[in-house]
Amino acid sequence: MTLSAQIELRLGSLDLCAELDVVPGELLALLGPNGAGKSTLLRCLAGLAPIDAGRIVVDDIVVDDPANDTFVEPEERPIGFVFQDYLLFEHMSVLENVAFGLRARQARKVDALRIARDWVERVGLAEYADQRPRSLSGGQAQRAALARALATTPRLLLLDEPLAALDAGTRASVRRDLRRHLDTFDGMRVLVTHDPVDAYALADRVAIVEAGRIVQVGTLAEVTAHPRSRYVADLVGVNLVAGVVADGVLTTEAGARVVIADALPGQSLAVIRPHSIMLVREPSAGWSARNTWSGTIADIDRLGDRVRVGIDGQLPLTAEITVAALDSLQLRPGDDIHASVKATDIEVYLA
């Protein structure tokens, strides 16, 4: 009862060759830049883009296998798809949109509308049920699209950049909502995003997609700590620190304190870029205004002319320094070290 896909597809300049496995209850995020082929991978899983070679199996049913001439049409796959700009049907009310999938599957109109109303209420859109989608805000439209996709009780939910169409101000709260709704879904989920913060907030595992290839798979913590290439390091190799903000200080579960420039109080996520971290053997007196944490060096990875230094301690961090700095500090695994960051170099998001 899993998703297992080997996908090969050439489409224009895109050369896709990827393997995915997702188990029930798991959310896999496909993370990568625009044009990497993430959305096309989703379209392959949905049956909107037939693959050239490979095999896609959903819940023990082969849905695409060109070698054996098997192809299940999109409408016969147990899927739900939330598109990037939601694609709600403008000539129907919100309720009719949500009921669409059930009606298309020949449910009786009364039954379809009853189930749809249930979903509309569940995503908090009861008062908009009879309105046209254009009257909804971005976040509401996303919830309507999610309800529409879930109303047919799919086994595999596909989400294509569900937060990209939103402005920065509403993203955090919509992300929180989305997480809450996704948690109630026990099937398999694949989410496409270009934002590591989305992946951190929503995904159990990430697959990094680069130019049609999956270059690394793992939990976000694994990938962040040990990016296998410069490219992955640049994309996701940031330190994501979760904690509660109060009085300009974010406190992690382990009790580490991170001074931040300005942020709203509440459950938050701080992004500390590895190259903004300074490493010193002994903190000097003039550093009182900075964040300074002590720890021991766990590992040292060289990626080209850069070196990533993993630090264990109350606040586990990855720092990125030059080879010259590594030589002058003469760092070795097991050494004690102090890491410091300017408060203004830390980005904070409400989680």
Place this chain on the structure above:
Amino acid sequence: MTRQRRRRGRAALPLPVLALASVAVVFFALPLVGLVWRAPWSNAWQYLGDDDVLTALRLSMICSLWATGLSIVFGVPLAWLLARVEFPGRNVVRALCTLSMVLPPVVGGVALFFALGRRGIVGQYLDQWFDVTLPFTTAGVVVAQTFVAMPFLVITVEASLRQLDTRFEDASRTLGASRWYTFRRVTLPAIRPALAAGAVLAWARALGEFGATITFAGNFPGTTQTMPLAVYLSLETNPEEAIVLALLLMAISFAVLVGLRDRWFGRPDRAMSTVAA
């Protein structure tokens, strides 16, 4: 439209454009004014109550509506084919299917005659096998009108289908809708304004059809004599009647165009087209 917007629009229009546009409006309005001016108003009701006139009017309405219906039934699938399916020679097929828009209608009528007439390439079999004769029958009028009217619907609907964001159809498929259900419930409603516009254009063309009708179906009162034919004939026998009939035809067409404009063309539903998305 608010008063303020109208005023700004007028102010923004360059004078030469305004002058030329005015000439165009006058050009279209003058014939109508000419008819109204020459119309024998005192006898108008007498001509309109004439049995022959009513017969021609009824025939015109029935045939043009049939032609519009046939144009929709066959024209929408044709537009879909031309818009969505890549096949060799598509441009040739498109040109072929819209040829009757630029062809002199009389030529179209002659061509129809050699295709569907009793000795025609298909017509002879219609006659032999099914005992169906199209020329000089009311059905022949419908065929002639459909022949010249359908392209108007096809090009309007095809343009709209090209603009439609196909991802809406993708979304429908992922929700469990078959291609046919998707076409009916997603594609058709999205192109409804264009379909209505195309249908009105096709209907107006069918209503005014003269050349193909008279060549292919002849001019028999009660069976093939539509309003335009009646106008043309009475011009020789009774010019006053011709004027009244012409005015009536104009009034009907004008009323339909004005009436439908606000309803269907006024607020195009572009939310699902690629232009807006």
